[in-house]
Amino acid sequence: MSVDNTKKLAIIAAGVSLVYVLVRHKHSLLSRMRRTWHSNSPLHNRRVEVINSIHDPAAQVVLNELRTHCQSFKVVGFDCEWITVGGSRRPVALLQLSSHKGLCALFRLCTMRQIPKDLRDLLEDEAVIKVGVAPQDDAKKLVHDYGVGVASTLDLRFLAVMAGHKPEGLGKLAKTHVDFVLDKNWRLACSNWEAKQLETSQIDYAANDALAAVAIFQKLSSDLEPRNFWDWRPLSEQSFRPKIEPFLDVDFARGFNINLSADGSRAPSSGSQKQKKVSNKKQQCRYLGTQSKVFYDNCLLQAPDGELLCTMDRRKASWYLAQNLGTKVSENPFTVRLNFEPAGRAVGEVGRYYQTPKENQCVVCGNREALIRKNVVPHQYRKHFPVVMKSHTSHDVLLLCPPCHQLSNISDLRVHCKLAAKCDAPFKHSEGNVRYHVDPELKRVKSAAKALLFNGHRIPEQKMEEMRRTLLDYYKDHTEVTDQLLREAADVEYRMENEDYCQHGDKVVQMYRFEFGGLIELERLWREHFLHTMKPKFLPDLWNVNHNADRLEVRASEGRVDTADLLVAGLEMKPNNE
Structure with a gap:
């Protein structure tokens, strides 16, 4: 050999x-x-420093060390603790910040009375991501109590959803993903965080929450970018920052926590009592209807001379036949030729877009099973557009699988909020976006009157007496509850129209129409946002952020759009010789 x-x-x-x-x-x-x-995890390499005073020499040392750690990994665990006295919340007593190297600083704001400049700078640094569960709530409290902004907060539940996991609380996330059990005893959570000296159990509880947040972030971020077991390179900001950028400073509770399994299919329903309780919480869940049938039939519509006008679904093509407006010329592909000259024909790339067959697949990941229509320019804005810009909007209706649809809707919240601030158009749950103000006293009066009037025979005597007292306390000129009084109270109006009410979508459209360059700019904003956040790999050929502007210019050249419509869109009529 x-x-x-x-x-x-x-x-x-x-x-x-x-x-x-x-x-x-x-x-x-x-x-x-x-x-x-585990030996490299912040949870198993922990070092806790308690800062009681801004004059404490250790305060500056700890802050400098935290900032040094953030230079190599721009993520910190973030949490706050406070106490409630007599039903009223006291100012934040403790602020927890932890680094990926296991350093956790506990700043006792209740004894410091003010936030040091270096700590304020760290909190307001947009480059450093502050992670936790519902960190936006803690950030709002710090703004209210100490006037300090907290930039770039990230709710870990967004990462869980993106990685195909359940969006659970911090304790369950820690147990599931980093195999660490957090002590969630309510007595600790509600303990005296303003005490002169914190107990060891309090320090452990506060520190572990912040340290666990960083460890969970590391684990979930690595799940988003699976590697071979021999690849021990640390996470880089360039790999995870673009993916989470759309979810920074977004409240998870305003996202869409739909009931989907990890593979994106609808989770099987259960008849258990627990499942029923979850399904009844409508404010927490939004079930999205998916379709397994094809959305695009790609039937062909021709002009009388046989020129291809566009592709369409079979139902619309059959409508032309039923109305004797066209003739069937082929079964495969199903083709209808019009009996009349259409208003316009396919011109340029705009026309070729409508002629091109569309694939029945998620434009982001290519999934071909359960699909949902996605309005790239949300309907709440599009419905306020002029007719010339509302027609032929199929360009902005794309197909997404449920997980991609979920993430896209959540990322849209950031744009909604930016538009709300830019256009002074409250988006949700704010004073200006409430159509009616409710008078609680009048509501109680009306409720008591209707109960006594229609169900008095079923109500216990003690409860009836409370309701009568409610009525007599309001109608002070009456000494007894009569049928006439009950009918009058039952008809009382307890809602008052809010003079400051504005419909978010309408206000934004009007502002873009008259102040911000026309409605094509609003369309372009949403399309560019979709491209930036979702990075679709399977967009239809010739899909274009300037599609409507190009379409309107073609129609204007054919004399089918007037000057007023072009001005609303943000375009100018070009001379015929151009």
Whole structure:
């Protein structure tokens, strides 16, 4: 046997031996890898520093160390604690910030009375992401109590959804993803955070919450970008920042927590009592209707001379036949030729877009099973557009699978909020976006009157007496509750129209129409946002952020759009010789 063959056999034997060792000892190797990860985890490399005063020399040292850690990994765990006295919340007593290297600083704001400049700068630094569960709530409290803004907050539940996991609370996320049990005893959570000296159990509770947040972020971020087990490179900001950018400073509770399994299919319903309780919480869940049938039939519509006008669904093509407006010329593909000259024909790339067959797949990931229509320019704005811009809007209706639809809707919240601020058009749950103000006293009066009037025979005497007292306390000129009084109170109007009410979508459209360059700018904003956040890989050919502007210019050149419509869109009529 030659030397070369001997070497080849030796290499093959070594390779087989290595594979055998890896397969036989895979569990111990994986266990060892887990131990290595845990040894580098902030939860198992913790160091807690309690800062009681801005004059404490350790305060500046700890802040400098935190900032140094943030230079290599721009993420900190973020949490706050406070107490409630007599039903009223006191100012935030404790602020927790932790780094990926296990340093957790507990700033006792209740004894500091003010936030040091370096700490304020760290909180307001947009480059440093503050992670936790519902961190926006804590950020709002810091703004209210100390006048400091907290930039770039990220709710870990967004990461969980993106990685195909359940959006659970911090305790369950810690147990599921980093195998760490957080002490969530309510007595600790409600303990005296303004005490002169914090107990050891309080310090552990506060520190572990912030440290766990960083560890969970690291684990979920790695789930978004799976690697081979031998790839031990640390997470880089360039890999995770673009993916989470759309969800920074967005309240998860205003997202869409739909009931989907990890693979994007609808989770099976259960008849259990627990499942029923969850399904009844309408404010927490939004079930999206998916379709497994094809959306695009790609039937062909032709002009009388046989020129292709566009593709369409079979139902619309059959309508032309039923109305004797066209003739069927082919079954496969299903083709209808019009009996009349259409108002316009396919021109340029705009026309070719409508002629091109569309694929029944998610434009982001290519999934071809359960699909949902996505309005790139949301309907709440489009419905206020002029007719010339509302017609032929199929360009902005794309197909997404449920997980991509979920993430896209959540990322849209940031644009809604920016438009609300830019156009002074409250978006949700704000004073200016409430059509009616409710008078609680009048509502109680009306409710009591209707109960006594229609169900008095079913109500216990003690409860009836309380309702009568409610009525007599309001109608002070009456000494007894009569049928006439009950009918009068039952008809009372407890809602008053809000003079400051404005419909968000209408206000935004009007502002873009008259102040911000026309409605094509609003369309372009939403389309560019969709491209930036979702990075679709399967968009239809010739899909274009300037589609409507190009379409209107074609129609204007044919004399089918007047000057007023072009001005609303933000376009100018071009001379015929151009």
